[in-house]
Amino acid sequence: MHAGESAIEAHALGMRYRRGWALKDCSFRLPAGRICGLVGPNGAGKTTLLSIAARVLEPTQGTLSVFGAAPGSADSGRTAFLAQDKPLFRRFTVAETLRLGRELNPGWDQRTAEDVVRAGDVPLDARIGSLSGGLRSRVALALALGKRPDLLLLDEPMADLDPVARQEVMGTLLADTAERGTTLLMSTHVLAELENVCDYLVVLSGGEVRLAGDVEELLSVHTVVTGAKEGEDLPASLAQHSLVESRVSGRQFTALIRSEGPAAGRWETDSPNLEELLIAYLRSPGAAPLITPTAQARAYDTRTVAA
């Protein structure tokens, strides 16, 4: 339904804090309607990227446009952002917190918000300060979903939830976004959260984009190779492929390669799972970044340059 539309386009995005660059020259595209994981170690720039997309921060360099709107234009109400610490007014009741959403968002959907809250058995007249972390997260999520966003930005949404609540909240989130075709960009460092949830992926490390693209596509261009060492090294014939990461144990080696043509040889090949792929990229900062064609930022639009 969103065929070619971009939810996010980042062009040479950079953000500098006093302690240094949190993001450097980030360019990527997130097509609309995707559920995208934003992965990276702590300090990779995930929160910064989400805050820029949410218009909470202004980038030092470059631009980020949401649904083609000029960068720096006011919040159109199409984006909702759930920050990592899930700030809420502690003295407000749950009902008042939802009223905040209603008062400040023209497209507010009270029913959705209340459904999310009620699904977690959160009493509407309870003070936010008296709720547990999990229930508070649920209220914060209700506030984000009640805004009826087309792009939902979540920063470590599951960090303070127990495994049961995590599954519940994720279920609510996915059902709601699937129903409306909402684009979801969700940062995490819990890799298990991503499997079976995300169909798109952006991997950040050291403030730079390492991987971006459709999960299937990213997986299909990589191969895990396991075989016997040749002398002290990997087999020479592997060199025609770009090597992402390799490990040696005993006489065996295991390598993750980006296959350039058939990777035939005296070894076994297997397709990697998402976790293997991520770990390989996060462990080897020297590997060349990979941004698949759908995730490439399009040529500059003159309108956005002018802004």
Added chain:
Amino acid sequence: MSSLTSTSTTTGARAAGTGRLPQLFKGMAWLVWRQHRAAFWTVLGASALAVAYIVFQRSQVYIGGYSTTSTGLRLVPILLGVFLGAPLFAGDLENGTARLVAAQSVSRTRWLTTKLALTSVVVVVSTVALSAAFGWWFDLYQSEVTAAEWIFEYNFNTTGPVPVALALLSVLGGAAIGLVLRRTLAAMAVTLAFTVAVQLVWSHLLLSLGNVLTLTTSKGVTAEYPAQVLPTGAYRTGGASYITGDGKLLGIGTCADAQTERATELCLRKADVVGWSIDYLPMSQMTGMQWFGASILLALTAAVTAFLFLWGGKRPV
């Protein structure tokens, strides 16, 4: 809107009861009032009590508590600056709720504007009421012998536009300090220093707000004394001097060496002293001085407000 009706049925009176004035406050104004309602009601309630006390005391034609009340009123700008101004933005920046608001569909400018506007309205309403009530009490005494005291802070700073302007500068200054420091406690401490400094500088400048007049007499210096010739309520800005026939001023110690009354008279005649020259500020200038001073304070407040928008519109939350 169907969403609204669903609220009233599901959350019932609770939700409706959360905004006491649902008709008056909508959108951002609702949020700001809800967030700060305890502070706002405290300020308004305390002011109402103080006004009631002043009105009661005055109705007894009773001066008891006048100077204590005045001291209390002079603390009002400092208290408002520290407890209302400083936490206004610092609180939101410190506990992250500034980001919560920024994530809604409202502009940063609207957030700043609404917070400053509602707070200013509360400050103006309470200080105008206090100033009017205390000014009414002061009216009783301004014709009395002690009337020259109109120039002192306990009358000058508590009546007319001065308390309003002092409070606004203190509160907006405190808000700006909070916006820059982003920490409530630090902002309150710095605001305390700022508001006290404002009071000190203000006291220092107070006398230069008026247009000092000079009264000269010509009936000699022994027949009448300065206090007798000045109009009621005139405040002497300096010591009196002798004035000679050709308009020169001489210190009052000029003939102090003379041992007898006669010697003094001779000495004065020799020096051609014809009367007194006294610099003073008449009480009639009080209102003018108050408005002139208040307009300076309000211009500073406007500058602080401009800074608030410049700084607050750009910085990350």
